[in-house]
Amino acid sequence: MGHRLSDRLLFWLTLVIAPIVLVSIQLFHPANFTRDPGMFAFLCVEQPYKPEHMALAYFGPRWWVTLHVIQLPMIGLVSVGLWRLMAPIEGGVAGGLAWLARIATFAFLIFYTALDSIGGIGLGRSILNVESMRTSGAMTADEAAGAIKLLNADWVDPLTGGIGSVISLGGSWAIFIAAVSAALALVLTRRAPWPAALLLVGFGWEIQVAHASPHGPIGFSLLLAAALWIWASDRATRTRAMDTAAIAT
Template structure:
């Protein structure tokens, strides 16, 4: 895959547009509310900015549903972009790393789809339904309190919960594996410059910590920056020198993901050998 290839529109969509959308949205994805004031107590109403919850603001459960509905296709595109990053890398240890990266991207897509569906869209709609039933007076206070306890328990479920669960931690670590293995594969096969690889690693690490603010915005901004670096890096310059001669500049092909960097080396002639 290359951002300059015939499929460049798809690559821009997966590695630039989707991360840009996610980086912007995650600025309004709160964190650290599980224990105080509690999931339901926090998510059931709009909240202004508060440093303890990281997000710039929270507009209420309708936003929680919309946020995760948008995340579903955007994260699928990111997973596809990670998959395509290692197109054409198939030989040696770099090829093994590329296959590991694709396995990580596949698991990331599956687990984050489950996470956003259960802890995002499903939970948000349940909060809205419960609030509507309370407003209509169709629940007794005891029934409403029991429903709130149930939703709080769903949020911390060890398998499908929104924090510390199998789908949450598994998806986050899968994203890190996908990014780290892709960086290794591209570096080992000399298909990308080191700053782009560093940004790719930073993306994986930050997303492994959390996709909520502030780590999520930092992660997706880094992925976008890595993709832009790969696309816009114009030339590779290599300096080589022989004993007794000045270094000469060699200009290689433009960096592009999935295409081997070719370098034309120009070596000054040593007249003593003529």
């Protein structure tokens, strides 16, 4: 971790503030609605808390769009933070692991940008447009039924769908690989204590499972805890080094 003011600010922005924002919004990211009542039927209206859907509440399709608009740059910031954690690590086994973490982090960023753009912002806007056209009479009942059928099919598309697709699973496994590789590289170079590394692995696993509630909030809370532990450990190491230097002089 760099010691310059800009490095410290970037660390706090990417690995502390961004995870806090993600935890906060993903508490309101529902899950388990694809089969019952169905994607469109669930997302097109506000929903109260229901244990089977995990989120504290869901505020309707405008929130679905807003949630993913906020999430996009936050995921970008987290990716920058993970990349920067690997910055000083080069050469040997640790260096190879650091590069694997960098590559997997980049893949995570690409996949999740696509996922949130298609299954988040794009889908949410499509739901709003269908509802608006249906209400205004610009779309007949049959046309609306066809549009809803298409959007439900898009949601489970094997390449670009919101669940179980190439972009969804690709991003999920990429962040798990990135987290495990980064944790190993940090431990091997003694840049992080092993409990913090385990928290980092836990973050990767939770986001691999899902970024909706409860896994998203749990995962990014683990990332936040790991980052703060690494920061505290690095600060303690520098303090000891300065004390040793002062005694030596």
